[in-house]
Amino acid sequence: MFAIGKITAPIALLLLLSGCWDRVELNDLSLITAIAFDKPQQNNSVEVTAQIIIPKVKGGGDGGTGGGGGGQAKQTVTRTASGSDIADAISKLQMVIPRKIFWGQCKVFIFGEEIAREGIREHMDFLLRHPQPRERGYVFVSRGRGADVLELFPPIERSSSEVIRELAQLGIGLKVTLEQLSIRLKGESGAQALPLVHILPKSKSSKPFETIAYLSGTAVFKDGKMIGELSSRETRGVLWVRNEIDEYTVTYENDPAKGKVSIHPLHAKVKLVPRIEDGTWKMDIKVRTAGDLVQNGTPLNPMDPQVLKKMEEGMKKDIQARIRDALKLLQRDLNADILDFANAYHRKYPKIWAEAKDEWETKFPEIEATVDVEARINRPGMVNSPGGISQETGTEK
Amino acid sequence: MIQPPAAEGQSPDETLYPELNRNEERFRSVFAHCSDVVYRSIDIEGKGRALLVYIEGLADNEGLEKQVISPLQRDRALTVSDKVDVLTFKDCLAHVLDGKPILLRDGQTAGLALGLTKWEKRGIEEPSAESSVRGPREGFTETLRVNTSQIRRIVKSPKLKIEEMKIGRYTQTKIAVAYVEGLADRTLIDEIKARLGRIRIDGILESGYIEELIEDTPYSPFPQLLSTERPDVVCGNLLEGRAAILVEGTPFALVAPITFFSLLQSPEDYYQRYIISTVIRWLRYSYLLFSLLLPSLYVAVLTFHQEMVPGSLLLSMASSREEVPFPALVEALLMEITFEALREAGVRLPKQVGSAISIVGALVIGQAAVQAGIVSAPMVIIVALTGISSFMTPRYIAGISIRMLRFPMIFLAGSLGLLGIMMGIIALVLHLCSLRSFGVPYLSTLQTPNFGEFKDVLYRAPWWSMKRRPRLTGSYDEYRETAGLKPGPEHGGESG
Incomplete structure (x- = not known):
C-alpha cells in the first residue's frame, strides 16, 4: 500500500496545487455567436459589436409555467464597444459584459461596409492571431452597419447570426471562412471576395427588428480593401468559375418565342486550364454539369431526344452567358482576380509566373477566357408532355 | 496432506x-x-x-x-x-x-x-450474478463435491484432473484445482499448486481470499483471475487450456490465466449466433469506454474545451447549467458518489427495502435535484448512462474496477482537461500492459500480432472457423476441431 501512496500522493497534490489555472465554468462564460466590426462615429478606429446568447433555464417539463416567455423571448443580446483596434475594443467590451467573453462558438464575423472599404487586413490579423476565434467561422460584409444585422431577432432561428450562417451553408451564395479569407489575403491574386449581407425588410405583421439578414451579391476586395460589388446574378457566374456552385436553378428562354425552361442541376464540375500561347495568356474554363428538368414552360416534349438536345443547348448558352458577364465585370471594370486565375497560372507555369507576377495587375484584364460548357439533362421529370397540354400538340415541334 | x-x-x-x-x-x-x-x-x-x-x-x-x-x-x-x-x-x-x-x-x-456424512446444503440454483438468456441455468453451490461433479458431468474424460488440497489452519478448506491434462500447460498447473501451497492462513472463507493471495500484481484494480459461478464457463475455459480453482464453501470458482478480454466475454457470446455476438461485443467494448470516460469527458469539455461542443448543444447545456451553483467537477463527483451509494445500498439492503430505496434514489437523483437547480439535467443523463454502461460488463468485478477508475479520471479531467484524461488513459494502458495473470500478459491478445487470436476478441468467429485454441503459455494441443466443419452444400446445407 505504501508504494501506491508514494506515487499517487504527489500526483494528487500536484493536480490540486496547480489550481486549474485555465479552468472556466460554463456559467462564467458569455457565449458570443457573432461579432461585427464597424466604423465608429467618433475618432476611434473600430467599433466591435458582439451578439451574446442569453442562456435561459428552459421552463419545460415540471418547471411549471414560471419560465413564461416561451419562444417569443429574446435569446440574444448585443453589446458594443469601440477602441483604437479590435483588441482594445474587445477589452472595453468586456467592461460591459459580466461574464468572460468566449469566442469559441463564434462562427460569424461581419465587417460593416464602411470599414470594409477602409481595409480589413489589420482586423484580420487579430482574428487569426487570437487562439479563440474559429478559423472555420464565416466572414461576411454587410450593407450598412454590421451591428444592425446582429440587432435583429429572427422569427425562425435562435439568432440572426445563426440565420446567415445557415444561409451561407446552403451554398446559394458565396461562403468564405476565416481560413479561406486569410489564404486569399496572402494569395497571388491579391483579390478577395466576401458575401454581402442585406437586411430583409420586415413583414407588416412583425414586431420591430423581427426579421432576418440574407445573403445577396458579393463584395469584391483588392488587397484587403473593398472596391466594388457584384450583383446576385454575377455572383452566380463567379460561383461557377470557383467551382462552388451547389444549390441553384438555371432558368432560361429555351426558344425565345416559346417559353422558359428550368433546370435543377445535380452536379457541376469546373476546371480552369490556363494556356500561354505566343505570349498571350488564355484561360479555358471547362464546365461539366448535369441536371433535371424541373419546369417546362414550353410546349415541347422533352421525351424526344431531339428536343432534349435543344434544351441542353439552351442551358449551355445560359451558363456561358452568366460566366461571361461575371468575367467581363471582374476583368474590365474591377480588375480583381477573385477567381484565382493567378494560382492556376502559378501552378502550370511556375517559371513564367515568377517573372510575370508583378505585372498581374495588367495581365489579368487581358486574359482571353473561353468558356466551354458541357450540359446534360438527365431526367425529364415525372411527366412526359408539358403539363396542361394535350399529347398531340405536345409532340409537335 | x-x-x-x-x-x-x-x-x-x-x-x-x-x-x-x-x-x-x-x-x-x-x-x-x-x-x-x-x-x-x-x-x-x-x-x-x-x-x-x-x-x-x-x-x-x-x-x-x-x-x-x-x-x-x-x-x-x-x-x-x-x-x-x-x-x-x-x-x-x-x-x-x-x-x-x-x-x-x-x-x-x-x-x-x-463415509456416512450428511449435512444440510443448498440445492443447485440458477447463478444469480451471471444470468443468461440462452445457456445452462445451473450454478455452482457451496459444496465442493457438487461443484466438481457438475464439471465432471460436462467434461466426461479421464483427462479431466481434479487435484485437492486443504488450506487454512483452522478452516481446513478443501481447494480443488481442475484442469484438462494435455490442454493445460504442465508448468501452469505446477505454478498454481506452488502458489496455493505457499498459503498459510487461518481460514479461507471465499475464493476471494485465494485470489488475493495468488495473483501476480497485488497493487492493481483489475482482477487477474476470473471468478465465475457457472460450470459451463469453467468447462469452456478448461477446454481452452486454463485451470480452475474451486473452493469449498463458495459458489465462485477461479479461472487462470486470463486476459483482459476474458472479462468482457459472456458465456452467451458462444451460445447465440456469432453475428449477434460480435455486435454485442462491440457494444460492450464501447460502453466500457463510456463507463470509464463519459463523466470525465463531460467535465473536461465543460470546464476547459467549450469550443469543442457543437454550438447548439453547448447552448442547451449552458441553459441547463445556468442555475447550478457548483462547478462541473463538483457536480459530477456529487452525482457519481450518490449513484455509487445508491448502488451499494441497493445491494446490501434487505430485499423488501430495496425497491423503496430505488424509488427514493431515482426521485432524489433524477427529478428533485434537477428541479431544485442543484444539478443539471445533462449531468443526470451522463451519470445514468455511465451507471448502466458499467453494468454491461459481463463480469461484475471488472465492471466495478472500471467504475471506480472513473473517479481519478474525473479529477484529472477537472484539473487538466482533456490533457488529464489523455494522461490517465496512457497510465491505464501502461498499467494494463504490465499486468500478468499467471505469466500471461493481460493484453496478450493485442500484443501478439496474430490474426487468429483476434477471432475471439475483435469479433466472435463462428465455431467452424475457430479451429485453434487460444495461445496461452507453452505447447499444447493446437486444434480443437477438425477441418471442414463449415456447413455447406456438401454437408447437406445451402451454399453461400
Missing part, C-alpha cells in the same frame, strides 16, 4: 491405544468444550464395547443407526460401503472434523472412518 490442528500437550502422530477407554479419554480431552461432538458407545453382544465419535449435524444419523449400530449390536458385518482403516490419532481427528464418524473398538488399534 491432512494436517489437523495440533492438540495441545499431545503428540498427534501417536497411534491409537488398544484400550478403548484411553482412546475415548483422549478424544474427550481434545474435543473438550465441543458440545457438538457425540460419543456413542455400543455394546457388542458378548464382545465388549465399541465407540462412535462423530459431529452432530455432519453425520448421517439414520445411516449410522441402520448400517452401523444395529448390525454391531447383533454382531453382524457393517453394511457401510465407504470405510477406511485409520491407524493414528491424528487421522482420526481429521476424519471426525471432516464429518466422517469414527468407529473404535475395544482391543483394536485401528479405527474405522465411515
